Ligand SMILES: Nc1ncnc2c1ncn2[C@@H]1O[C@H](COP(=O)(O)OP(=O)(O)OP(=O)(O)O)[C@@H](O)[C@H]1O
């Protein structure tokens with residue numbers, strides 16, 4: 276069984292001296308299997324499932340011809356298409372190289388083998404093989420979704436974070452604004468072996484299209500007007516750590532192509548530069564945009580999406596996280612109360628009920644803001660629904676059915692309008708009534724269109740929308 280630290284590599288060569296040399300130079304970093312002909316190679320493939328195969332083309336019984344090696348490439352890839360085959364050959368003519376790559380080899384090295392070059396190729400090959408396998412496993416099971424509304428959401432997110440932190444595969448985090456995408460990305464970084472390295476976050480929607488490429492990839496001196504000196508990009512700055520690409524849906528198509536290449540090859544070219552730079556950076560991306568729609572409309576590349584979404588984490592909106600809203604509120608309350616020197620503050624029962632009933636368009640960020648404000652503003656030790664600027668849920672009063680129905684209707688309509696910021700059409704659609712019918716009820720129940728009042732609430736800040 277291959278460990279992530281020591282990927283399995285099979286070497287197929289009939290040259291004993293070369294086998295010995297490779298065993299010495301690669302044995303510390305890889306779990307090596309050795310074979311000297313096609314039959315031996317097939318037997319070794321039965322036993323292990325190598326990430327990469329280093330293959331000599333001229334094998335017995337026909338060592339002077341590439342036919343045995345070429346046939347073996349096909350057999351290796353039929354068994355597992357994720358295996359990376361690197362051909363090592365004494366035949367320097369371009370023809371066998373082209374044929375080997377045409378048959379499915381990922382690279383070609385002429386003998387005598389330059390060990391340093393081989394190390395670079397091998398490291399990259401094993402990494403890509405691992406991702407491809409992880410990707411296929413992920414494709415055959417649903418993406419890591421947090422089950423909505425069962426109150427265990429946070430534990431599931433935490434378990435997912437721990438699981439993906441152990442690998443280096445790219446992660447795509449999806450979720451509405453304020454659901455904790457950046458926080459999840461940081462948690463993945465902090466829980467993995469890269470925690471000592473940098474966490475570099477870049478908001479792709481905040482950078483003008485013309486600058487984003489050089490911001491990410493860096494540039495050489497003189498690459499364009501104004502490039503007075505060489506500059507490292509964010510990808511390079513994140514070497515040894517994690518690059519967080521926020522609002523990935525806003526990356527322009529040409530930059531998507533370059534990023535795709537980086538994900539595949541782990542190497543970049545600075546703008547205006549020629550040389551390839553190997554950069555060991557883990558990529559985590561996030562968005563609240565609908566990438567499926569972007570792909571349908573041609574603004575988001577499908578191949579880029581699949582490379583990026585090796586692991587997908589869907590963060591549910593707060594309104595679907597059941598009791599999490601109360602648990603989170605208690606956590607925030609304790610934190611802010613301590614910060615403000617007001618320990619001992621408590622949430623009243625109606626405040627908890629109001630938290631459960633609110634639709635949370637701004638998700639966790641909105642909750643955090645409401646609790647922070649309540650801690651500052653409340654005059655007693657008990658935080659009530661009003662301190663959170665929430666309406667307590669209705670309890671029907673009176674004895675007639677009509678009174679009870681009016682109270683519940685009033686409450687439902689108020690919440691629905693609040694969710695849709697006072698807009699009649701979507702609120703009516705959600706309530707399942709026509710717009711005139713909604714106007715009629717507002718009038719009859721004595722409700723205003725804007726249930727939050729005149730806009731004095733701090734929750735109308737752009738941070739929430
Ligand atoms: N599980 C959590 N526990 C405590 N605080 C959280 C949690 N998740 C998110 N937060 C807090 O909520 C706020 C919003 O989180 P974050 O910035 O990660 O959201 P986001 O999804 O990236 O939002 P946006 O799409 O608007 O950028 C942050 O202040 C963060 O600290």
Ligand SMILES: [Mg+2]
Pocket residue numbers: 456457521
């Ligand atoms: Mg964010």
